Amino acid sequence: MWSPLLIFAIVIIASTAEWHEEFGPWVIATKGEVWPIPKTRTVKDHFYILRPGFTIHTVRRNCDILKDAAERYSAIILAEARTARQEAEGRRRKLIRNNPLCKGTLQRLEIRMHTPCNENGQHWPSLSMNESYALHIKESSTIAVLEAPTVWGALRGLETFSQILMPSGDGPTLIVKCQTILDEPKLPHRGLLLDTARHYFPLHDILLILDAMSYNKLNVLHWHIVDDNSFPYQSIRYPELSTKGSFHPSMVYTPKDVQKVVNYARLRGIRVIPEFDTPGHTKSWGESHPELLTPCYDPATGKPNGHLGPMNPINPKVYTFLRSLFTEIVSVFPERYIHLGGDEVRFNCWASNPSILRYMEAHNMSHDFATLETAFVFNLLDILNSLDASTIVWQEVFDNGVPLPPTTAVHVWTGFWMFELAKATKAGHPVLLSACWYLDHVAGGGDWQKFYNCDPLGFPGSTEMMDLMLGGEACMWGEFVDKNNVHSRIWPRASATAERLWSWAPVDLENASKRLEEHVCRMNRRGIPAQPPNGPGFCVT
Numbered sequence: 227m228w229s230p231l232l233i234f235a236i237v238i239i240a241s242t243a244e245w246h247e248e249f250g251p252w253v254i255a256t257k258g259e260v261w262p263i264p265k266t267r268t269v270k271d272h273f274y275i276l277r278p279g280f281t282i283h284t285v286r287r288n289c290d291i292l293k294d295a296a297e298r299y300s301a302i303i304l305a306e307a308r309t310a311r312q313e314a315e316g317r318r319r320k321l322i323r324n325n326p327l328c329k330g331t332l333q334r335l336e337i338r339m340h341t342p343c344n345e346n347g348q349h350w351p352s353l354s355m356n357e358s359y360a361l362h363i364k365e366s367s368t369i370a371v372l373e374a375p376t377v378w379g380a381l382r383g384l385e386t387f388s389q390i391l392m393p394s395g396d397g398p399t400l401i402v403k404c405q406t407i408l409d410e411p412k413l414p415h416r417g418l419l420l421d422t423a424r425h426y427f428p429l430h431d432i433l434l435i436l437d438a439m440s441y442n443k444l445n446v447l448h449w450h451i452v453d454d455n456s457f458p459y460q461s462i463r464y465p466e467l468s469t470k471g472s473f474h475p476s477m478v479y480t481p482k483d484v485q486k487v488v489n490y491a492r493l494r495g496i497r498v499i500p501e502f503d504t505p506g507h508t509k510s511w512g513e514s515h516p517e518l519l520t521p522c523y524d525p526a527t528g529k530p531n532g533h534l535g536p537m538n539p540i541n542p543k544v545y546t547f548l549r550s551l552f553t554e555i556v557s558v559f560p561e562r563y564i565h566l567g568g569d570e571v572r573f574n575c576w577a578s579n580p581s582i583l584r585y586m587e588a589h590n591m592s593h594d595f596a597t598l599e600t601a602f603v604f605n606l607l608d609i610l611n612s613l614d615a616s617t618i619v620w621q622e623v624f625d626n627g628v629p630l631p632p633t634t635a636v637h638v639w640t641g642f643w644m645f646e647l648a649k650a651t652k653a654g655h656p657v658l659l660s661a662c663w664y665l666d667h668v669a670g671g672g673d674w675q676k677f678y679n680c681d682p683l684g685f686p687g688s689t690e691m692m693d694l695m696l697g698g699e700a701c702m703w704g705e706f707v708d709k710n711n712v713h714s715r716i717w718p719r720a721s722a723t724a725e726r727l728w729s730w731a732p733v734d735l736e737n738a739s740k741r742l743e744e745h746v747c748r749m750n751r752r753g754i755p756a757q758p759p760n761g762p763g764f765c766v767t
């Protein structure tokens with residue numbers, strides 16, 4: 227007899243058992259494939275050998291961005307050659323020179339840019355930068371050519387060139403097949419949000435994240451720099467914000483640190499968009515400036531309960547302070563766009579405060595707190611407009627009906643995102659998508675496919691509406707990550723987002739799995755502790 231208890235026990239055991247056999251045999255990594263996949267690529271059978279004397283040259287034009295990139299990629303190529311030697315060790319050596327398809331030794335890679343980039347330290351990546359490039363490795367020439375209209379395309383092309391190299395199987399040499407690649411991104415804003423307020427990340431880790439972003443052709447670091455829990459941004463005008471609002475005196479980003487991040491990103495063609503989220507998510511501001519926040523009241527006693535809520539929208543000093551702080555922010559960050567946040571404003575504290583209720587009554591707002599928030603954001607937008615900045619807001623600001631300038635981008639992160647994208651673009655706003663790319667939402671196994679299956683253009687709308695899709699961001703919220711696990715949480719899951727934002731190719735999960743297997747090993751070799759994407763496997767590093 228099967229007793230219900232026995233059946234229950236079997237069901238529980240079966241549902242918690244692990245079926246390790248599911249994950250074998252392993253996914254075989256590709257060799258010399260590109261991530262994210264280029265727009266067009268024609269590969270021939272013939273190939274060249276790259277020897278240690280191989281160099282990267284720039285024709286006529288030069289600048290700090292190109293010089294730095296040539297050095298970086300020369301070092302990467304040298305390291306790849308070392309790995310090639312390791313990979314060949316213990317295996318039967320293939321004498322590559324004797325292969326009839328070998329066209330000899332590739333002398334160098336020549337970068338030919340159509341526009342100059344010699345304004346040292348002046349040349350900044352932007353939303354409208356041209357990242358297209360063409361790469362030619364011809365059977366008829368021992369010189370590979372990378373052509374690009376701008377330095378930004380040259381950077382993307384260098385990354386691609388570094389990825390198409392393969393171990394020769396014949397000691398410390400690499401080979402590259404004759405081929406032509408014509409490439410450009412599908413969408414211009416391809417970002418990663420990093421939240422440095424729930425946990426602090428040492429500068430070194432932020433720079434490593436920027437390195438990894440460049441390996442994935444991501445071009446925006448959305449720096450969610452402060453929040454309720456800490457205020458690590460060291461302000462020049464208001465240093466007390468971080469003195470009192472950071473987790474620890476060692477856990478701040480000084481003006482020098484911020485410059486380091488911004489410059490390091492620039493050399494990789496990455497924009498740094500700061501987010502100073504208001505009026506909610508501002509508890510840490512209150513450690514040094516409690517007057518900016520709303521005193522909450524106890525409804526039973528009618529007295530302040532000692533807690534502070536969102537920024538106080540009826541205090542004119544709040545706007546004076548914000549004008550002064552944002553004046554600093556737009557001068558510290560060269561980027562034109564500033565993210566103003568505006569998400570998750572809880573109204574209960576405002577609703578408890580008698581002064582706010584009186585103000586709302588006097589201004590005919592009845593009990594509509596969304597209207598009060600609208601008034602706050604409206605004032606803030608006015609400040610940013612007067613500072614000549616462009617703005618991004620989380621979707622709630624749009625949903626609450628704030629009259630936004632047409633250029634303000636709406637960042638969609640929750641709910642029925644396809645309809646939200648349709649609604650915002652129909653109203654004429656540029657949009658960014660993150661709803662399907664929350665890296666803090668972890669599923670078991672290799673859940674990169676969940677991110678890969680999300681199509682940023684998969685919303686209902688006209689061509690004009692699609693044209694307003696700027697791109698999106700993978701979001702690394704910081705509650706459960708710090709320097710110990712952030713890299714493996716981001717990579718290669720954000721690589722899936724990167725490919726969907728860059729590439730035009732239709733989804734082919736089997737092909738993507740094999741290329742991602744190679745790309746993860748590549749990132750590992752370059753010092754990025756990305757996690758294995760597909761179950762069992764190995765990397766020679």
Ligand code: ACM
Nearest residue numbers: 569570620639703
């Ligand atoms: C958000 O996740 N609150 C933007």
